[in-house]
Amino acid sequence: MDKRLKKAAEEGDIDMLYALLAQDPYLLDRIDQIPIVETPLHVAACFGRTHFALEIATLKPSLALKLNHIGLSPMHLALRNGYIHTARGLITIDPALIRVKGRERITPLHYVAETEQVDLLAEFLSVCPGSIEDLTVRCETAVHVAVKNHKSRAVKVLVGWLQRVNKEEILNWKDEDGNSLAYCNIYKST
Template structure:
């Protein structure tokens, strides 16, 4: 970037910017071709010139995600310099700027979790929901960073978001040492954070050293707040030695297929690409069955009698068929208009099977939409364990 453009960016002079571009139409293109550059957007962010930054981002959008020699994007710098207008302006132009990874693979979302800026953090999550999945070079999520820096307000926002978008499994992701956010909260003696996390995480996940959160608590002994031990005990946390199942992914893949494994294999449940298609197909079939069984309940086979019929009684006490009010023959049983024509024996089996199909289909629809409580695909489980 030449000295003239650098001065223009520092002063935030939009008119001067367009004059410079008119003199040299390719000046921004040449900056964009550099892999690392201190672009006009970086200068505007450091100088607190949001309007100028918006103009440059509009002229050359790709400059918005470029890193400078410090490994920072314009959005990183805007956050560091508390330029909230520029922050909101940039994510309005391109919300994916929230996922730009700077030095250490730290995104703007990670930075907000570190400084406990809960308000802007919430805006970022709504603007770019997938940003919650980004990890740093140390495999730390925004939750790890919030816990490490004791950012309670940011942590509450993150927990609320993960709960609402059904991504609570991210809370069980591990950093480079195999620690989950719960391990970190226990090791840093944060009872309030432990209380928040145990409601949403697997309390018996082991880190790279084979230790659970309860093992971490016992390891620190007298240095720990006893309230943490009580919270973990109420959440049924155990030490690694007391866990009943220690199956690894290797053990799972080495064993023979069970009936459930065979079912999942042929339903394509293990395939991440087909899982949503299968759910949609099951949902459609279940809805069709619900519709058919509901209509059958309202209109059973044979329908309803349209008239009243009562056999005439003879002098000797026997009955004879009376055809005066029906044209359906003499083999009818006594009935009233509106009664089901089907015989009671057949009616019992029909309504039993029809009701069973109806309720099972309704149950299937609810499971597909909301999921089974406490259920987890085994591959998802091992994915969480190995993160």
């Protein structure tokens, strides 16, 4: 990535972004041609530069789907670095970003279940209900992840949501070791 573009992303300098695009209108297109790449959107997400991230995601939405060299999308990076406002901004561009499968097929929903960010968990389920069906490489749902990591508040949110939307059958889904969530009666104690 162009050093000036990286610096603009780190600083959230939208004016510099447009100055660079005026010089080279295909700048973002060339980045988009690379399958696994750190984009200016990744950089902005790492630094919590929400406005810059939204500008890039608006100009080139496909960059929000890209994984970097360690298998993380911009949404994953925003969450990992604690920039919740940036993550929320990205879902206003495309709620399906909650379903982007990063390293080990972990989605942002899996991540917030593991870290027990219950407000964000409820918000993600609300704007992208299909994300509850996404599985990691270990065939784990977000509920499996929350149980495995002893995140009882996240489990309550997830199970309550499954009950409200009549999708309790997901509790019977088995991970790669054959464990379902119904086997431990987790939902009966929530």
